[in-house]
Amino acid sequence: MRVLVRCLAALLGLAVAGVGLALAGETAWAWARPDAGPLVVPWPAWRARLAALSWASPGVRLLAAAVAVLGLLLVLAALTARHRGIRLHSPAPEVSVTTSRRSLARLVGDQVRAEGGVDRARVRAGARTVRVHAASRFDTEDQLRSRVREVAGQAVADLPMPRSPRVAVVVDSARTPR
Amino acid sequence: MTRATRTTPAASVARPIAVERAVTLVVGLLGLLAGVAALVVGAGWLGHGRAARPVLDPLAMTWLAGHAALARVLAVLVGLVLLVLGLAVLVRAVRPERHPAFVLDRSPTDRLRVTPAAVAGAVRADAERVDGVARARARVVGSRDRPALRLVLWLREGTDLRRVWHALDARVLERARQALGVDQLPTAVRLELDTARRQRVR
Structure with missing residues (x-):
C-alpha cells in the first residue's frame, strides 16, 4: 500500500501540475489574444456543452458518482498505507525495534505446529491480539486448547515487547469428548 | 505516523511517505466531497429548480463577466500555484531516497x-x-x-x-x-x- 500511495501521489502531482499549467496558460492566452481561439484545451466547446447540461442529467450524475468513488478509493489507500509493525523494546533511547505482523504469526505458528498432536495451525497476529486456529485429530478440544494456549502464550511472552498481545485460541478436533 | 517514528524522529523503519499520504488523502477527500455534492444537487435534495439548472450556471457566468479582470488574474495565479505544487509533489514522490555521507x-x-x-x-x-x-x-x-x-x-x-x-x-x-x-x-x-x-x- 505504501508503494501504491507513492505512485498515486506522483500521478496526482502530475495531474495537478497539468491542470494548473492549462488553467494559467489558456487564461493568459485568451486574455492576450481574445480572438485567436484556445491554445490546446478546447474549452469553448466544453463551456457550450456544460451550459447545455443540467445537474440532473444522467451524464453529470454518472460523472459525479465516478468522481466520488475515485475520491473514496484514494482516501482508503491513504488511510491504509501505515506502518503496521509491532513494537519491541528499544535497547537504547534512539533505537527503535519493530517486527512485522507476518513475522510474529510465523514465529507463533512454527512453535504451535512443533507441538505434538497439532496437525494444522493458522495464526494471525496484530499488535494487540494473536489469534491461533489449531486442529488436531487425536486430542480433544479441551486438551488441545490448553496446550496451544500455553505454547502460543510462551512464544509471545518470550519476545521483548512492551505490551504482550493477548492470545486467542480456536481449536478444531475430530475427537469429541465422551 | 506510527509510534516508532514518533519516539525516534530521525530514524524510520521505512521511507517516510507522510507528504504523499497527505496529498492522496486531501485529493481523495476533495473528489469525494465534490462528487457527493454534485450528486446531492442533481438528485434535487436542494430543490428541483436547482437540479434543473445548467451545470455552467448563467448566474455565475454573469458574475464572472462582470469581474473579468479579477477572475483572469485569479485563474492565472491559481494555475501557477497548482503547477508548482503538483511538480513539487511529483518530484518528491519519484525522487530516490537520500543516503547522506x-x-x-x-x-x-x-x-x-x-x-x-x-x-x-x-x-x-x-x-x-x-x-x-x-x-x-x-x-x-x-x-x-x-x-x-x-x-x-x-x-x-x-x-x-x-x-x-x-x-x-x-x-x-x-x-x-x-x-x-x-x-x-x-x-x-x-x-x-x-x-x-x-x-x-x-
Missing part, C-alpha cells in the same frame, strides 16, 4: 567523509556476525545533519531474541557509533523472525 571532519580545509555505502556495509557485516542473524541489510538515511540508520535483520528459527537484541546495541551499534565518533546514532531496526529453518538431520 557522514562528515567526520568539518574544518574548512580538510574534509573527511565516509560514504553511506561504506557505513552500511560495515554495519551489515557486524550484524551478520551476531549469532542467529541469517542476513542483514543496512541503509544510511536522513539528512547530512541528522543521519540515521535503518537496519533489517533476518533471524533464524529458534533464535533467542533477547541475545540478538543485546548484541545489537552492545556490539553492532556501539561499534558504528565509535567509528563515526557520535554519541547517538538514531536507528530503526526491523526484525524478521523465523526466516531460515534450522538445519535438520535427515
Whole structure:
C-alpha cells in the first residue's frame, strides 16, 4: 500500500501540475489574444456543452458518482498505507525495534505446529491480539486448547515487547469428548 | 505516523511517505466531497429548480463577466500555484531516497567523509556476525545533519531474541557509533523472525 500511495501521489502531482499549467496558460492566452481561439484545451466547446447540461442529467450524475468513488478509493489507500509493525523494546533511547505482523504469526505458528498432536495451525497476529486456529485429530478440544494456549502464550511472552498481545485460541478436533 | 517514528524522529523503519499520504488523502477527500455534492444537487435534495439548472450556471457566468479582470488574474495565479505544487509533489514522490555521507571532519580545509555505502556495509557485516542473524541489510538515511540508520535483520528459527537484541546495541551499534565518533546514532531496526529453518538431520 505504501508503494501504491507513492505512485498515486506522483500521478496526482502530475495531474495537478497539468491542470494548473492549462488553467494559467489558456487564461493568459485568451486574455492576450481574445480572438485567436484556445491554445490546446478546447474549452469553448466544453463551456457550450456544460451550459447545455443540467445537474440532473444522467451524464453529470454518472460523472459525479465516478468522481466520488475515485475520491473514496484514494482516501482508503491513504488511510491504509501505515506502518503496521509491532513494537519491541528499544535497547537504547534512539533505537527503535519493530517486527512485522507476518513475522510474529510465523514465529507463533512454527512453535504451535512443533507441538505434538497439532496437525494444522493458522495464526494471525496484530499488535494487540494473536489469534491461533489449531486442529488436531487425536486430542480433544479441551486438551488441545490448553496446550496451544500455553505454547502460543510462551512464544509471545518470550519476545521483548512492551505490551504482550493477548492470545486467542480456536481449536478444531475430530475427537469429541465422551 | 506510527509510534516508532514518533519516539525516534530521525530514524524510520521505512521511507517516510507522510507528504504523499497527505496529498492522496486531501485529493481523495476533495473528489469525494465534490462528487457527493454534485450528486446531492442533481438528485434535487436542494430543490428541483436547482437540479434543473445548467451545470455552467448563467448566474455565475454573469458574475464572472462582470469581474473579468479579477477572475483572469485569479485563474492565472491559481494555475501557477497548482503547477508548482503538483511538480513539487511529483518530484518528491519519484525522487530516490537520500543516503547522506557522514562528515567526520568539518574544518574548512580538510574534509573527511565516509560514504553511506561504506557505513552500511560495515554495519551489515557486524550484524551478520551476531549469532542467529541469517542476513542483514543496512541503509544510511536522513539528512547530512541528522543521519540515521535503518537496519533489517533476518533471524533464524529458534533464535533467542533477547541475545540478538543485546548484541545489537552492545556490539553492532556501539561499534558504528565509535567509528563515526557520535554519541547517538538514531536507528530503526526491523526484525524478521523465523526466516531460515534450522538445519535438520535427515
